[in-house]
Amino acid sequence: MFGVWGISDAARLCYFGLHSLQHRGQEGAGIVVSQDGNLKGHHGLGLLTEVFKEERQIERLKGEAAIGHVLYSMDGSSGMRNIQPFIFKFHDEELALAHSGNLTNGATLRRELENEGAIFSSTSDTEILMHLIRRSKKDTLIERVKESLNKVKGAFDYLILTPNELIGALDPNGFRPLSLGQLSNGAYILASETCAFDVIGAKFIHSIKPGEMVVVNNERYQIEKYTEDTTVSIDSMEYIYFARPDSNIAGVNVHTARKNMGRTLAKEAPAAVDVVIGVPNSSLSAASGYAEQSGIPNEMGLVKNQYIARTFIQPTQALRELGVRMKLSAVSGVVNGKKVVVVDDSIVRGTTSKHIVQLLRDAGAVEVHMRIASPLFCFPDFYGIDVQDSKQLIAADHSVEEIREIIGADSLAFLSVNGTIDSIGLNFDAPYKGLCMSYFTGEYPTPLYDYEADYVKSLEKQTHLK
Incomplete structure (x- = not known):
């Protein structure tokens, strides 16, 4: 607005x-x-x-x-x-x-x-x-x-x-x-x-x-x-995905927060690879942080068609899948014969990640390791993101190893909840230091009213998965 x-x-x-x-x-x-x-x-x-x-x-x-x-x-x-x-x-x-x-x-x-x-x-x-x-x-x-x-x-x-x-x-x-x-x-x-x-x-x-x-x-x-x-509960996905990197939210620059998340991810989940690749555009800051912390070169291994809309916020799954196929290309001159680690901001439905892994393999990458600069997205959102049903969330039904197999990566790791909170760097006297982490923890900062039944279903699914 x-x-x-x-x-x-x-x-x-x-x-x-x-x-x-x-x-x-x-x-x-x-x-x-x-x-x-x-x-x-x-x-x-x-x-x-x-x-x-x-x-x-x-x-x-x-x-x-x-x-x-x-x-x-x-x-x-x-x-x-x-x-x-x-x-x-x-x-x-x-x-x-x-x-x-x-x-x-x-x-x-x-x-x-x-x-x-x-x-x-x-x-x-x-x-x-x-x-x-x-x-x-x-x-x-x-x-x-x-x-x-x-x-x-x-x-x-x-x-x-x-x-x-x-x-x-x-x-x-x-x-x-x-x-x-x-x-x-x-x-x-x-x-x-x-x-x-x-x-x-x-x-x-x-x-x-x-x-x-x-x-x-x-x-x-x-x-x-x-x-x-x-009670301050700023949506963590603003820092992870939604906001532009040149925006400041509650005094914290979005690019800086994402770069810190990449640094922390490199500490928590290192990878023995030749190059670091960020998924354009919202993951480039995290990839930069990952590369700097790990000492591995940061390369442009994926190119985005700038005239394709953001697939996460497309209104239907069919449009999301079409958008994924159209929006990204792999740079074979960068990845051919290389072990690569791909840094992405999140895995929600898994559609994009699977496509990225295959793109890089087709371009000649010998190993593809996925590193996600946010925690496992396990729970639905009721505050304005179109994932109200946990059926849309791959992590709601599958373990990390199962997700790795589905997307075809050689390894897969996610940033921890505490690593995310500390990397963003808010310090309010509030739960999670002023962040809403409900996607990852299932703890919602407000009563859910009309969505309470949906929340109970998601909890039952998580209990069954565990």
Whole structure:
């Protein structure tokens, strides 16, 4: 998500900001502007450049404030009706709403609201907050938003745009990053990652903290708490996979964290090989750390087709498998006749790893050893990543040795949980030093509400595996 307040041609700036965040969602995109007291938007399916492929689509969005969103759907439901930001026009106010994350009590709230007469136009849980805001009896919009934020549970970043203000809010655990920045002309920026600030020349001001909301208007910005019941639980996958390496989250640079993970992995799981190869692009930092720590040359043994979307966040398994076959090529001049260690950020379904091992063998590698710069991904996610069913997780059903056999590697090792935590280097007074490690430990930092039954199934599967 990206929001801007206080600059002419806000939609164009929003476009550039979203472009730097395209890695976070590739199924759809949209921008809404505040224009002469009214909200107006454009959205569509596909990448940002496909949605805004004509100049007039940006030109018609005149205004000095805007919010934008790139879509990554939790359940693969990426139809037009789910593309954000949503615009709501009532007799007494207009609001636009964008959301990143997933509500763990969304299904329950939706049923309750529908029973009270609410009508939903999408299958997204994003709309729930707007229905709660409209039903609140508080006097001001800010008070209504605060009350509503205390009713939704799970992982959420919200951006709300009205003709009078831009509002950002973060859940009480801070699962996803949200930061405030400022341009030299005084305009304020809200973005999912700080890398968007660098692209448009904004300076960082503040990381929105768990339970905080920020309100920006023509006079100032103000940060307020909407709840004191907070526990820092930043999603570890932000550092492992999702965020860009040039972003900072809670004061920690993502590239530095990944490089540290590679260093630690080399200590925990050394390999007697000729070259280290990183899987582009999110694993290159970890591969660099692994190579430096081990003293083994770091080579470009895999080349990525830069025009292929990220397979992890493709909406269906069929598209993921097609994407894997199209996105990577092995460099035979680097790996032919060599023993290689491949450093990757994670193994989720196993599709990519199996393909990589075969690619390298076909290119002449005599041994292929896999090293994963994160722990075994054993448990489903309920906070905004499309792996809600443990059936999708290869580590939920197989031991490390069984996974090694399936992907065809000569050896396989994963970074430990403690090694991951120490490498990232957060130091909050919270479980796992402020990281959510639920994918790897099965310990979730919040009640799971609607997903409790799914969690119990995953626990039973893990017990059976052990």
